[in-house]
Amino acid sequence: MNARSRWLMIAVGLGILLNPLNSSMISVAIARLQQEFGLDFTDVSWIIFSFYIASAIAQPVMGKASDLFGRRKIFLAGLVVSLAASLLAPFSPTFGWLLVFRVVQSIGTSMMVAVGMAIVRIHIAEKQGTALSVLSIFLSGAAAIGPFAGGMLLEWGDWPAIFIVNVPFVAASFVLAWRMIPKDGQAAPAASKMSIRQWLHAIDAPGILLFTVGLVALLIGLLSAESSGQASLWSVLVGLIGLAALTVFVRHELSTASPFIPLRTFAKYPAMTWVNVQFILVNLLFYALFFGLPSYLQMVRHVSEFHTGILMLTLGLSSLVASPIAGKWIDKSGPRPALIVAAILMTLGSVWIVTLNETSPVIGVSLALVAFGFSNGLNAVGMQAALFASSPKEIAGVASGLFNTSRYLGTILSSLLTGIIMGDSFSFAGFRLLGIVLAVIALALIMMSLRQSRSPVGSEPSL
Known part of the structure; x- marks a missing residue:
């Protein structure tokens, strides 16, 4: 070079x-x-x-x-x-x-x-x-x-x-x-020859608008109901507007020639669809801890921002260490063993969060961070490899785009889950409940990985 x-x-x-x-x-x-x-x-x-x-x-x-x-x-x-x-x-x-x-x-x-x-x-x-x-x-x-x-x-x-x-x-x-x-x-x-109408059609402006309005309205409705402690008429109305917009969005994406999110691809390649479902759940798990744990350290344990950052570095370093190990392992054995181990590590990390109390040694938090960090490194490589194995080369670009969309949907859902559980203020009881929910999701990931490991590549797992 x-x-x-x-x-x-x-x-x-x-x-x-x-x-x-x-x-x-x-x-x-x-x-x-x-x-x-x-x-x-x-x-x-x-x-x-x-x-x-x-x-x-x-x-x-x-x-x-x-x-x-x-x-x-x-x-x-x-x-x-x-x-x-x-x-x-x-x-x-x-x-x-x-x-x-x-x-x-x-x-x-x-x-x-x-x-x-x-x-x-x-x-x-x-x-x-x-x-x-x-x-x-x-x-x-x-x-x-x-x-x-x-x-x-x-x-x-x-x-x-x-x-x-x-x-x-x-x-x-x-x-x-x-x-x-x-x-x-x-x-x-081509751009200089396109009218504004043609440009809006090329990027599927109606689909983008419906997706944005639907997602934001649904989030506002859910979080407003949780924050107030009751489902007010306003929160229900906004939530219903969000659901309606997302429903119209799905119908629009299935009928338009240039969809913002090509939903028909999911139906055509079910194995790839399940990889994306798993990736959504993986990101939900990881980012719920990623954003929840610093708040626990600062608000419950009164750890400074500086020392919180040092502790969180454990998560990133573990992930970086695991990535090259995952690459060699997956080249030899395929993605499924690594994904199963990653799901097990996420389960152990979630269970460890549940065992923490308000006087647990702060250094003990590093054990959960290491578990999630290694699992993230395994998932980063394993999920990408599983995507390649489950999607034909001729739709590689579309598959990668859908994969990134799944990543962001998982992160959005992680914030939604944390916000719903915590409500007005971050609490130790809410943090423990979050750990229980994450453990259940991690167990579901283990089951999905095990079932997919018995399924031929490109086939739909029997869930």
């Missing part, structure tokens, strides 16, 4: 790491934001919801946009958007404005993730496997150190520092990307 290719890879890597970094750093700032804006736990959880909902929508949309406008343009525009959000967020006068800038930040960082891998695959001809694996390290490494970095930033500069820290990454990526990413040239001339 020549020097230009290496600098191109660094330019892209510095950009794409901003999405996982910003999604994970916020986990240690939940308690601080509650104090700053005088909110309950359910309300402040929208700082998580908003980021993942925006990412789930923006990444496939920006992937389509890059085909029309060019990948270099989308990547550089994403850096500009991310810079603007990072500079404005610290000056948010209210939590509502902070959510707005958080959504803008999610869109900006998603623009880079959506096209970063494609830029490397197109412009680096030699050792593509090595290049893509290095980019994966940027992504997984950023997610791993996010809580630790967030803890240090909170200790030294309060919550605004979590946004300001993006500026040097954005600046370095922009300078390198401007110089190293080749111009799009005639790669995407």
Whole structure:
């Protein structure tokens, strides 16, 4: 790999790491934001919801946009958007404005993730496997150190520092990307010939709108009912609007020629569908702990943000250690054994959470973090391998897009589950109940993995 290719890879890597970094750093700032804006736990959880909902929508949309406008343009525009959000967020006068800038930040960082891998695959001809694996390290490494970095930033500069820290990454990526990413040239001339109506049709604007309205309305209805302790007329009405919008969304996606989420693919390839179902549950489990445990440490155990970040680093490091081990194991034995072990580790970690009490040694939390970290490393490689095994090569792009959608649905559901269980305030009793629910879900994953291990590749498991 020549020097230009290496600098191109660094330019892209510095950009794409901003999405996982910003999604994970916020986990240690939940308690601080509650104090700053005088909110309950359910309300402040929208700082998580908003980021993942925006990412789930923006990444496939920006992937389509890059085909029309060019990948270099989308990547550089994403850096500009991310810079603007990072500079404005610290000056948010209210939590509502902070959510707005958080959504803008999610869109900006998603623009880079959506096209970063494609830029490397197109412009680096030699050792593509090595290049893509290095980019994966940027992504997984950023997610791993996010809580630790967030803890240090909170200790030294309060919550605004979590946004300001993006500026040097954005600046370095922009300078390198401007110089190293080749111009799009005639790669995407179609965009200039398309009318606004044709462009909206190409990205399935009605589907995006229905999906967004349905998901947000349903979340508002559920969380409002839980926060107030009763199902008010308003929360029921909003929830029903969400369900209706999602129902119309499904019918629309099944009938449109260019769907935002190609639902027919799920019906055509049932084995791939079950992989995505498992991936939703895996992310639900992982991120419920990822966002719940820092709040437990800070609100129940009164651990500082800095030391919470250090403890959470155990999770990321365990995941990084497990990933190369998983790669060699899966090459030799296939994905199912690794996925079964991952589900068992998640079960053990969830059960360990249930055994914690308000006076348990804080260092004991590391045992649960190690279990979840190793399981995450196994799942990251195993689920991707299972996806390849269950989906034909001719739909690799569609399969990858659906896979990322499943990831974000799992993270959104994890925030919803935590918000419903906790309600107005984070409590030890709620945290223990969360552990019980996670243990049940982990047991379900074990059963799914065991049944699928007896099923031929490409066939539907008998559940």
